[in-house]
Amino acid sequence: MKQIKLNLNGEIRSVLVDPTETLLDVLRDKLGIKSPKCGCDRGDCGACNVLLNGRSVRSCLILAIETDGQEVVTVEGISQKGLSRVQETMINKNAFQCGFCAPGIIISATELLNNNPHPTLEEIKEALSGNLCRCTGYLPILEAVRESLEGGKNE
Amino acid sequence: MKIINDFEYYKPLEIKEALNLLSQYKAKARILAGGTDLIVSLKEERINPEALIDVKGIIPLNLMELEDDKLFIGANKTFTDLLESDLIRDKFPLLWECSSKVASIGIRNRATLTGNICSAVPSLDSAPALLIYNAEVLVAASNTERTISIHDWFTGPKKSALNTDELVLGISLKIPDKHSASYQKLGRYKGEDLAQAGIGIYVDREKDYRFASCAVGPVPARMKKLEAFLHKKEINDKLLAEAAEIIPSEISPITDIRAQAEYRTHMMKVMFRRGMQIALEVLPGGKE
Numbered sequence: 135m136k137q138i139k140l141n142l143n144g145e146i147r148s149v150l151v152d153p154t155e156t157l158l159d160v161l162r163d164k165l166g167i168k169s170p171k172c173g174c175d176r177g178d179c180g181a182c183n184v185l186l187n188g189r190s191v192r193s194c195l196i197l198a199i200e201t202d203g204q205e206v207v208t209v210e211g212i213s214q215k216g217l218s219r220v221q222e223t224m225i226n227k228n229a230f231q232c233g234f235c236a237p238g239i240i241i242s243a244t245e246l247l248n249n250n251p252h253p254t255l256e257e258i259k260e261a262l263s264g265n266l267c268r269c270t271g272y273l274p275i276l277e278a279v280r281e282s283l284e285g286g287k288n289e
Numbered sequence: 290m291k292i293i294n295d296f297e298y299y300k301p302l303e304i305k306e307a308l309n310l311l312s313q314y315k316a317k318a319r320i321l322a323g324g325t326d327l328i329v330s331l332k333e334e335r336i337n338p339e340a341l342i343d344v345k346g347i348i349p350l351n352l353m354e355l356e357d358d359k360l361f362i363g364a365n366k367t368f369t370d371l372l373e374s375d376l377i378r379d380k381f382p383l384l385w386e387c388s389s390k391v392a393s394i395g396i397r398n399r400a401t402l403t404g405n406i407c408s409a410v411p412s413l414d415s416a417p418a419l420l421i422y423n424a425e426v427l428v429a430a431s432n433t434e435r436t437i438s439i440h441d442w443f444t445g446p447k448k449s450a451l452n453t454d455e456l457v458l459g460i461s462l463k464i465p466d467k468h469s470a471s472y473q474k475l476g477r478y479k480g481e482d483l484a485q486a487g488i489g490i491y492v493d494r495e496k497d498y499r500f501a502s503c504a505v506g507p508v509p510a511r512m513k514k515l516e517a518f519l520h521k522k523e524i525n526d527k528l529l530a531e532a533a534e535i536i537p538s539e540i541s542p543i544t545d546i547r548a549q550a551e552y553r554t555h556m557m558k559v560m561f562r563r564g565m566q567i568a569l570e571v572l573p574g575g576k577e
């Protein structure tokens with residue numbers, strides 16, 4: 135076991151980890167962060183996406199010990215000061231059904247909009263292409279991201 | 290899925306330290322870069338290392354720099370880093386395009402070019418570009434450094450010329466003449482999929498044509514007969530149709546769960562013609 139310290143959603147957190155533990159498991163089981171989901175456990179589905187130093191990554195393919203001294207943001211962090219605009223349009227549009235894919239998709243959409251506040255539909259599709267959704271057929275999700283752009287800025 | 294097998298985790302900050310660990314653990318240590326292949330292998334218990342050596346803290350491996358006419362891409366550079374580089378986009382359009390077709394952003398943000406060639410699966414998307422640009426792989430062990438040509442790198446499915454005590458420092462590419470390029474990848478859907486067949490195409494104004502395939506043989510490879518057939522020729526539809534018929538003799542695809550050999554062969558011909566059309570259209574000063 136080793137003590138690691140990371141900046142999690144703006145707060146410095148210390149936690150004891152075994153080198154074999156993934157970030158996904160440590161977030162969910164030791165740090166009480168339940169938004170990242172385990173869909174496939176092998177990088178395919180995107181349900182476990184979190185932002186690591188501002189970039190979306192698969193937390194199921196990262197060892198927790200690798201994140202010592204790094205910055206991790208999850209949906210809990212994104213929603214700290216209320217829902218983001220894209221989260222709101224997702225709710226208004228009923229973008230999800232079971233919602234299992236939602237946290238990962240919110241992470242991908244947030245990364246996109248941080249880098250590119252006015253993406254084209256193609257760019258939105260590219261950004262979300264690593265997130266699988268078994269329920270919706272994707273259209274309402276894409277529409278929600280598109281609608282969040284109307285009236286300008288995403289904050 | 291838990292990782293069952295225990296290992297020590299090291300994060301050296303110096304190349305030397307990493308090399309010492311490699312020689313100390315002999316074949317029992319693994320280098321950890323982005324982990325997109327390695328962590329999957331650990332979970333599936335396909336490997337059983339005693340130590341993981343995380344090299345992401347080694348600063349020289351994070352460099353990307355131009356020296357004279359050579360670009361050095363440090364081993365820690367991810368596909369996202371390559372896609373964000375104007376130099377790669379301008380001078381190495383084929384590498385840029387191949388990188389853009391690796392998986393999806395969440396993987397590309399972690400996956401390194403070097404890790405991709407070290408895993409050396411036959412379907413790796415970066416290989417056609419590296420073969421066409423005649424890349425060189427810079428490698429170090431405790432007391433030696435050597436350069437391995439990409440043409441000698443791939444020795445079999447998931448096998449490379451790298452020894453177990455060696456660390457890849459990076460990949461070096463000579464700036465090529467102005468050219469245009471296309472990478473055609475056959476996958477089931479965009480975003481996550483390994484190639485079922487892939488062809489990289491390079492065309493320049495001197496009528497130098499280069500081709501390389503992936504996922505249609507035990508190792509990715511240049512397509513020398515096709516290159517020789519088209520060399521210095523003016524391209525027209527008839528010639529392309531004839532050239533496409535050479536392709537089956539250059540590849541040896543297998544039938545597996547992802548695609549049949551016949552289908553892969555057929556699609557290689559289609560993708561060759563499609564890619565040539567795209568490359569010729571964008572060739573500066575090329576086809577009007």
Ligand SMILES: Cc1cc2nc3c(=O)[nH]c(=O)nc-3n(C[C@@H](O)[C@@H](O)[C@H](O)COP(=O)(O)OP(=O)(O)OC[C@H]3O[C@@H](n4cnc5c(N)ncnc54)[C@H](O)[C@@H]3O)c2cc1C
Pocket residue numbers: 176177178319320321322323324325326327328329344364390391392393396399400401402403404405406407408412413414415455456457458481482483484
């Ligand atoms: C869901 C998913 C989709 C994918 N889709 C594609 C795809 O479409 N196309 C494609 O080409 N690939 C794809 N891949 C594989 C791709 O992500 C990897 O091949 C990646 O490029 C490997 O780099 P890494 O940094 O993650 O390496 P790691 O997983 O960290 O390491 C891979 C191997 O390289 C060795 N290694 C790494 N760096 C060094 C070094 N400096 N010196 C010596 N050895 C080293 C490691 O020891 C290990 O054996 C996919 C992977 C996943 C999980």
Ligand code: FES
Pocket residue numbers: 171172173174175176177178179180181182183192193194195
């Ligand atoms: S659980 Fe990590 S990508 Fe599916």
Ligand code: FES
Pocket residue numbers: 230231232233234235236266267268269270
């Ligand atoms: S809403 Fe059920 S998986 Fe996307």
